[in-house]
Amino acid sequence: MKSFYHVDAKTVTEAVKLFKDNRGTAKLIAGGTDLLSILKDKILPAYPETIINIKIIPNLNQISEDAGGLKIGTLAKLEEIAQSPVVKEKHKLLANAAQAALDDAVPLGKNSYKVTIARELVRVPFYRLNVLGK
Protein backbone atom coordinates (compact mmCIF):
# COMPACT_ATOMS: atom_id res chain seq x y z
CA MET A 1 0.00 0.00 0.00
CA LYS A 2 1.01 3.56 -0.65
CA SER A 3 1.82 5.22 2.64
CA PHE A 4 -0.27 7.75 4.53
CA TYR A 5 -0.23 9.67 7.78
CA HIS A 6 -1.81 7.76 10.63
CA VAL A 7 -3.34 9.54 13.59
CA ASP A 8 -5.16 8.25 16.65
CA ALA A 9 -8.33 10.08 17.61
CA LYS A 10 -8.92 9.78 21.34
CA THR A 11 -12.41 11.29 21.39
CA VAL A 12 -15.27 11.73 18.94
CA THR A 13 -14.70 15.50 19.00
CA GLU A 14 -11.06 14.98 18.08
CA ALA A 15 -12.00 12.58 15.27
CA VAL A 16 -14.49 15.06 13.81
CA LYS A 17 -11.96 17.90 14.02
CA LEU A 18 -9.24 15.84 12.36
CA PHE A 19 -11.68 14.77 9.66
CA LYS A 20 -12.70 18.37 8.96
CA ASP A 21 -9.15 19.70 9.10
CA ASN A 22 -8.04 17.24 6.46
CA ARG A 23 -10.60 18.60 4.01
CA GLY A 24 -11.72 15.44 2.33
CA THR A 25 -8.29 13.79 2.19
CA ALA A 26 -8.80 11.61 5.29
CA LYS A 27 -10.52 8.31 5.92
CA LEU A 28 -11.60 6.81 9.24
CA ILE A 29 -10.40 3.37 10.24
CA ALA A 30 -12.14 1.12 12.76
CA GLY A 31 -11.79 -2.61 12.10
CA GLY A 32 -9.87 -1.98 8.92
CA THR A 33 -10.80 -5.01 6.85
CA ASP A 34 -12.86 -3.06 4.34
CA LEU A 35 -10.76 0.08 4.19
CA LEU A 36 -7.40 -1.66 3.79
CA SER A 37 -8.85 -3.93 1.15
CA ILE A 38 -10.11 -1.08 -1.01
CA LEU A 39 -6.89 0.88 -0.51
CA LYS A 40 -4.87 -2.09 -1.72
CA ASP A 41 -7.03 -2.31 -4.83
CA LYS A 42 -6.99 1.49 -5.36
CA ILE A 43 -10.76 1.50 -5.72
CA LEU A 44 -11.44 4.87 -4.08
CA PRO A 45 -11.53 7.89 -6.43
CA ALA A 46 -8.72 9.52 -4.39
CA TYR A 47 -6.15 7.80 -2.20
CA PRO A 48 -6.39 9.22 1.33
CA GLU A 49 -3.47 11.22 2.71
CA THR A 50 -4.44 10.56 6.32
CA ILE A 51 -6.00 7.65 8.14
CA ILE A 52 -7.76 8.52 11.40
CA ASN A 53 -7.92 5.63 13.85
CA ILE A 54 -11.15 5.70 15.83
CA LYS A 55 -10.97 2.27 17.45
CA ILE A 56 -9.34 3.54 20.63
CA ILE A 57 -12.18 5.96 21.39
CA PRO A 58 -13.80 4.71 24.61
CA ASN A 59 -17.48 3.75 24.75
CA LEU A 60 -17.99 4.01 21.00
CA ASN A 61 -19.39 0.49 21.03
CA GLN A 62 -22.35 1.43 23.21
CA ILE A 63 -25.90 0.59 22.22
CA SER A 64 -28.72 2.61 23.74
CA GLU A 65 -32.25 3.73 23.09
CA ASP A 66 -33.76 7.13 23.75
CA ALA A 67 -36.64 9.23 22.36
CA GLY A 68 -34.77 9.60 19.08
CA GLY A 69 -34.60 5.86 18.57
CA LEU A 70 -31.98 3.15 18.80
CA LYS A 71 -28.36 4.29 18.74
CA ILE A 72 -25.63 1.82 17.83
CA GLY A 73 -22.08 2.99 18.37
CA THR A 74 -19.90 2.66 15.30
CA LEU A 75 -17.51 0.29 17.13
CA ALA A 76 -20.32 -2.04 18.26
CA LYS A 77 -19.57 -5.56 17.13
CA LEU A 78 -22.18 -7.72 15.47
CA GLU A 79 -22.21 -9.99 18.50
CA GLU A 80 -22.79 -7.02 20.80
CA ILE A 81 -25.78 -6.00 18.66
CA ALA A 82 -27.15 -9.55 18.62
CA GLN A 83 -26.82 -9.88 22.38
CA SER A 84 -27.80 -6.37 23.43
CA PRO A 85 -30.81 -6.54 25.83
CA VAL A 86 -32.41 -3.43 24.30
CA VAL A 87 -32.04 -4.73 20.75
CA LYS A 88 -33.27 -8.19 21.71
CA GLU A 89 -36.26 -6.79 23.53
CA LYS A 90 -37.41 -3.97 21.25
CA HIS A 91 -35.82 -4.66 17.87
CA LYS A 92 -36.07 -8.39 17.55
CA LEU A 93 -35.73 -8.40 13.76
CA LEU A 94 -32.39 -6.61 14.01
CA ALA A 95 -31.18 -8.93 16.78
CA ASN A 96 -32.16 -11.95 14.70
CA ALA A 97 -30.51 -10.55 11.58
CA ALA A 98 -27.30 -9.88 13.50
CA GLN A 99 -27.37 -13.40 14.95
CA ALA A 100 -28.06 -14.91 11.51
CA ALA A 101 -25.07 -13.05 10.07
CA LEU A 102 -22.94 -14.30 12.99
CA ASP A 103 -24.03 -17.88 12.46
CA ASP A 104 -22.78 -17.75 8.90
CA ALA A 105 -19.64 -15.83 9.77
CA VAL A 106 -16.23 -17.28 10.33
CA PRO A 107 -15.43 -17.33 14.05
CA LEU A 108 -11.98 -15.93 14.69
CA GLY A 109 -11.91 -15.86 18.45
CA LYS A 110 -13.65 -14.31 21.40
CA ASN A 111 -16.01 -11.60 20.14
CA SER A 112 -14.30 -11.61 16.80
CA TYR A 113 -15.96 -12.59 13.56
CA LYS A 114 -15.16 -11.78 10.01
CA VAL A 115 -18.28 -10.22 8.56
CA THR A 116 -17.85 -7.56 5.98
CA ILE A 117 -20.20 -5.96 3.52
CA ALA A 118 -18.58 -2.73 2.39
CA ARG A 119 -15.77 -4.54 0.63
CA GLU A 120 -18.27 -6.47 -1.45
CA LEU A 121 -20.45 -3.40 -2.06
CA VAL A 122 -17.59 -1.31 -3.30
CA ARG A 123 -17.01 -3.77 -6.10
CA VAL A 124 -20.54 -3.37 -7.45
CA PRO A 125 -20.49 -1.00 -10.47
CA PHE A 126 -23.85 0.57 -9.56
CA TYR A 127 -22.61 1.43 -6.06
CA ARG A 128 -19.30 2.72 -7.30
CA LEU A 129 -20.90 4.95 -9.94
CA ASN A 130 -23.62 6.38 -7.72
CA VAL A 131 -21.99 6.50 -4.31
CA LEU A 132 -18.31 6.91 -5.07
CA GLY A 133 -18.72 8.68 -8.41
CA LYS A 134 -16.27 6.36 -10.09
Add this chain to the structure above:
Amino acid sequence: MPDKKTISLVVNGTAYELLIGKDVFPSDTLAQTLRDTLGYLGTKIECDHGSCGACTVLMDGEAVLSCTMLTVECDGKKITTIEGLENRKTGELHLLQQAFIDHTAFQCGFCTPGIILSAKALLDKNPSPTKRR
Protein backbone atom coordinates in the same frame (compact mmCIF):
# COMPACT_ATOMS: atom_id res chain seq x y z
CA MET B 1 1.81 13.50 11.46
CA PRO B 2 1.89 10.25 13.41
CA ASP B 3 1.51 10.99 17.09
CA LYS B 4 3.76 8.19 18.33
CA LYS B 5 7.36 7.45 17.47
CA THR B 6 7.78 3.77 18.17
CA ILE B 7 5.67 0.64 18.22
CA SER B 8 6.31 -2.05 20.84
CA LEU B 9 5.50 -5.61 19.93
CA VAL B 10 6.16 -8.88 21.68
CA VAL B 11 6.37 -11.67 19.14
CA ASN B 12 6.58 -15.23 20.48
CA GLY B 13 8.00 -13.84 23.72
CA THR B 14 10.62 -11.60 22.11
CA ALA B 15 10.17 -7.83 22.56
CA TYR B 16 10.67 -5.46 19.62
CA GLU B 17 10.74 -1.69 19.49
CA LEU B 18 10.00 -0.50 15.94
CA LEU B 19 10.71 3.06 14.88
CA ILE B 20 7.91 4.58 12.81
CA GLY B 21 9.27 5.90 9.52
CA LYS B 22 12.28 3.57 9.67
CA ASP B 23 11.34 0.04 10.74
CA VAL B 24 7.65 0.41 10.11
CA PHE B 25 5.56 2.72 7.93
CA PRO B 26 1.96 3.70 8.75
CA SER B 27 0.73 1.71 5.75
CA ASP B 28 2.54 -1.50 6.73
CA THR B 29 0.25 -4.35 7.66
CA LEU B 30 1.12 -6.59 10.59
CA ALA B 31 1.67 -9.42 8.12
CA GLN B 32 4.28 -7.35 6.24
CA THR B 33 6.03 -6.38 9.46
CA LEU B 34 6.12 -9.94 10.76
CA ARG B 35 7.50 -11.29 7.49
CA ASP B 36 9.59 -8.52 5.95
CA THR B 37 10.84 -6.63 9.00
CA LEU B 38 11.02 -9.29 11.70
CA GLY B 39 11.52 -12.40 9.57
CA TYR B 40 8.65 -14.55 10.87
CA LEU B 41 8.10 -16.20 7.52
CA GLY B 42 5.68 -18.78 8.92
CA THR B 43 2.99 -16.12 8.59
CA LYS B 44 1.76 -16.33 5.01
CA ILE B 45 0.21 -13.67 2.80
CA GLU B 46 -2.14 -15.18 0.29
CA CYS B 47 -5.26 -13.17 -0.66
CA ASP B 48 -4.04 -10.05 1.25
CA HIS B 49 -7.70 -9.01 1.63
CA GLY B 50 -8.74 -10.68 4.88
CA SER B 51 -10.63 -13.45 3.15
CA CYS B 52 -8.53 -16.61 3.18
CA GLY B 53 -7.12 -16.70 6.71
CA ALA B 54 -3.59 -17.79 5.75
CA CYS B 55 -2.15 -14.75 7.57
CA THR B 56 -3.94 -15.53 10.86
CA VAL B 57 -1.87 -14.91 13.99
CA LEU B 58 -2.81 -14.70 17.65
CA MET B 59 -2.97 -11.23 19.16
CA ASP B 60 -3.31 -11.30 22.96
CA GLY B 61 -4.64 -14.82 22.50
CA GLU B 62 -7.24 -14.02 19.86
CA ALA B 63 -7.06 -14.95 16.20
CA VAL B 64 -6.67 -11.93 13.94
CA LEU B 65 -6.06 -11.47 10.23
CA SER B 66 -2.65 -9.85 10.10
CA CYS B 67 -3.03 -8.69 6.48
CA THR B 68 -5.90 -6.36 7.34
CA MET B 69 -4.35 -4.84 10.42
CA LEU B 70 -1.98 -1.88 10.49
CA THR B 71 1.17 -2.45 12.54
CA VAL B 72 0.95 1.09 13.93
CA GLU B 73 -2.34 0.06 15.55
CA CYS B 74 -0.77 -2.93 17.31
CA ASP B 75 1.33 -1.03 19.86
CA GLY B 76 1.83 -3.03 23.05
CA LYS B 77 0.31 -6.23 21.68
CA LYS B 78 1.52 -9.77 22.21
CA ILE B 79 1.64 -11.73 18.97
CA THR B 80 1.99 -15.47 18.52
CA THR B 81 2.95 -16.77 15.10
CA ILE B 82 3.22 -20.40 14.06
CA GLU B 83 6.90 -20.30 15.06
CA GLY B 84 5.81 -19.58 18.63
CA LEU B 85 3.85 -22.79 19.17
CA GLU B 86 6.80 -25.12 19.50
CA ASN B 87 8.00 -25.67 23.05
CA ARG B 88 11.39 -23.97 23.05
CA LYS B 89 12.73 -25.92 26.01
CA THR B 90 11.84 -29.39 24.83
CA GLY B 91 11.68 -28.78 21.08
CA GLU B 92 8.32 -30.55 21.05
CA LEU B 93 5.71 -29.39 18.60
CA HIS B 94 2.41 -28.08 19.89
CA LEU B 95 -0.26 -30.79 20.15
CA LEU B 96 -2.18 -29.20 17.29
CA GLN B 97 0.88 -29.15 15.03
CA GLN B 98 1.58 -32.78 15.86
CA ALA B 99 -2.07 -33.69 15.24
CA PHE B 100 -1.91 -32.06 11.80
CA ILE B 101 1.14 -34.17 10.99
CA ASP B 102 -0.36 -37.37 12.43
CA HIS B 103 -3.52 -36.96 10.38
CA THR B 104 -1.79 -35.67 7.23
CA ALA B 105 -4.00 -32.60 7.40
CA PHE B 106 -2.16 -30.77 4.66
CA GLN B 107 -2.58 -30.14 0.99
CA CYS B 108 0.19 -27.80 -0.09
CA GLY B 109 0.55 -26.50 3.48
CA PHE B 110 0.72 -22.83 2.56
CA CYS B 111 -2.28 -21.78 4.63
CA THR B 112 -1.77 -24.36 7.39
CA PRO B 113 -0.17 -21.90 9.87
CA GLY B 114 -3.35 -19.83 9.72
CA ILE B 115 -5.55 -22.89 10.14
CA ILE B 116 -3.57 -24.12 13.15
CA LEU B 117 -3.60 -20.72 14.86
CA SER B 118 -7.35 -20.28 14.21
CA ALA B 119 -7.89 -23.74 15.68
CA LYS B 120 -5.77 -22.86 18.71
CA ALA B 121 -7.77 -19.67 19.37
CA LEU B 122 -11.02 -21.61 19.09
CA LEU B 123 -9.90 -24.49 21.31
CA ASP B 124 -8.39 -22.19 23.94
CA LYS B 125 -11.82 -20.59 24.25
CA ASN B 126 -13.93 -23.70 23.79
CA PRO B 127 -12.12 -27.05 24.24
CA SER B 128 -15.13 -29.02 22.95
CA PRO B 129 -16.65 -27.04 20.09
CA THR B 130 -19.63 -28.33 18.17
CA LYS B 131 -19.40 -28.88 14.43
CA ARG B 132 -21.26 -25.59 13.93
CA ARG B 133 -18.98 -23.47 16.11
